Amino acid sequence: MRIDILSLFPDMFQGPLSESIVKRALQKGLAEIHIHNIRNFATDKHHRVDDYQFGGGAGMVMMPEPVVAAIESLTNERKYDEIIFMTPDGEVFNQKTANLMSMYDNLMLICGHYKGLDERVRQHFITREISIGDYVLSGGELAACVVADSLIRLIPGALNDETSALSDSFQDGLLSAPVYTRPADFRGWKVPDVLMSGHDKNIVEWRQQQSIERTITRRPDLLNEDE
Numbered sequence: 517m518r519i520d521i522l523s524l525f526p527d528m529f530q531g532p533l534s535e536s537i538v539k540r541a542l543q544k545g546l547a548e549i550h551i552h553n554i555r556n557f558a559t560d561k562h563h564r565v566d567d568y569q570f571g572g573g574a575g576m577v578m579m580p581e582p583v584v585a586a587i588e589s590l591t592n593e594r595k596y597d598e599i600i601f602m603t604p605d606g607e608v609f610n611q612k613t614a615n616l617m618s619m620y621d622n623l624m625l626i627c628g629h630y631k632g633l634d635e636r637v638r639q640h641f642i643t644r645e646i647s648i649g650d651y652v653l654s655g656g657e658l659a660a661c662v663v664a665d666s667l668i669r670l671i672p673g674a675l676n677d678e679t680s681a682l683s684d685s686f687q688d689g690l691l692s693a694p695v696y697t698r699p700a701d702f703r704g705w706k707v708p709d710v711l712m713s714g715h716d717k718n719i720v721e722w723r724q725q726q727s728i729e730r731t732i733t734r735r736p737d738l739l740n741e742d743e
């Protein structure tokens with residue numbers, strides 16, 4: 517998988533994508549991430565990327581020319597499965613979308629900033645618009661990191677234990693069961709007996725029950741979702 521990220525703040529990607537599972541997947545060649553500074557595609561002498569909005573109102577709007585120049589420099593090189601605009605008014609990202617997108621070969625993520633992106637670019641170049649939740653971030657960069665991380669960890673070989681993605685919260689529509697490690701007695705708080713019993717069938721049943729109870733109390737909305 518190749519992910520191209522277009523941003524006005526390319527430095528924001530250094531940390532999140534260079535640690536842990538994502539770092540290892542990139543090192544293994546399972547995925548590559550290319551960050552592009554939209555400002556480098558501005559053609560005027562001040563490298564302007566935003567301007568006032570027509571009709572008035574607070575906040576600047578990302579100008580069409582630099583973003584489209586950046587998009588086309590990439591689409592001239594290869595075909596993209598999706599060109600995604602990261603924006604709080606997009607569809608809310610979830611595990612189902614992550615699973616689908618993890619099978620793509622080429623993905624472009626465009627990070628919104630300021631008041632947003634000129635609507636004509638959204639209409640004519642963007643194939644999908646994604647939000648990561650109902651709150652507002654300063655820009656799409658952190659959201660793009662979230663999406664990239666969630667996709668890359670699903671690529672076969674990215675996780676050490678191939679089965680562990682399957683037991684993630686959400687992967688079967690339920691939250692995960694609680695987990696424990698040593699010591700078996702920490703300050704007098706004991707690990708549930710069933711986990712120490714060595715009885716595999718009971719452990720599976722206990723975990724399933726815990727998953728269901730957690731989902732009912734914390735996220736009842738998940739139980740009514742299709743699939």
Ligand code: 6GU
Pocket residue numbers: 601602603604628646647648649650651652653654655656659660
């Ligand atoms: Cl994708 N962008 C911004 N700016 N805020 C968000 C978001 C994206 N998703 C949730 N909040």
